[in-house]
Amino acid sequence: MKKYNFNAGPSMLPREVIENTAKQILDFNGSGLSLAEISHRAKDFQPVVDEAEALVKELLDIPDGYKTIFLGGGASLEFCMVPYNFLVKKAAYLNTGTWAKKAMKEAKLFGEVVEVASSADANYTFIPKGWTVPADADYLHTTSNNTIYGTEMRKDYDVPVRQICDMSSDIFSRPVDVSKYDCIYAGAQKNLSMAGVTIVIVKEDALGKADAVRKIPTMLDYRTHVEKGSMFNTPPVVPIYTALENLRWIKAQGGVKEMDRRALQRADMLYSEIDRNKLFRGTVAEEDRSVMNICFVMNDEYAELEKPFFEFATSKGMVGIKGHRSVGGFRASCYNAQTVEGVQALIDCMKEFESNH
């Protein structure tokens, strides 16, 4: 049976990205060696990093003065590296969910943290509006897409301070105005590559301000990786290669504008069915609905059908639709590689299940 992958992360990648990675794992560039057994300093690998960096710049239309680096440690390590490198005295954080909260917890180790707004009291079902950022904050930190709760900013804020954003689960899904940010980071396993690499886009002249207040361990200093072109130590070679294949795929499909168009199309299809189907309802405020992680639950009068629907959908090939435990119900993750066909298959399940009940 055909499987439809709605996993939240690690998650679906385009088939050709997986196939091309598999080929290179067997024989890298016809060298007779596996991608997994060559040195990261091999002359054939440097072009992989160079091309990946160039494609990131091209696809996100990054202005000069920024550097893209490939690190290990996941987005979770960035929660600590960001304040280590950028927090001098005070930082502002928008609390939109679990990941934002974890980022704030780390920042508090380094200085004053101002929570500009929070939707915690409403179980993060919306993105707070109408807040202000202290003009003397070193930066405002946001989470562009809240993978667990299914809310998404879908725009770059206009605020009087520099911004830093965790774009782990929607990077390359829409155009971004990078010039507003000192730093953008993303764990790769949602929308870019397999687990193991984190992409960090950093404005070079924003680095070094924290020298006035602290020393930074070498590995946690962004300058180390900027200066060494992600080769200070051994980077995650295979995940970087997979990222390159995916970046090539995104470009060939028409870039982030086309990714945006497709994401909106898929999300429109699925949310329309959630709103129409008497069994289900969405969990978040309509204007903040994520086009990447689409969360829904059974309507109250059909609550007992949650497990039966899960089993029914699983029997039809749906994978990874169980909601996160902090929301319950269902979550269909529709990253760049998700297809209209996959979303239609899930919609067909919902319709068929409705007609059976």
Ligand SMILES: *Cc1c(COP(=O)(O)O)cnc(C)c1O
């Ligand atoms: C998954 C996720 C993280 C954590 O990523 P790791 O790579 O597992 O550390 C952080 N932020 C967001 C928005 C995520 O979706």
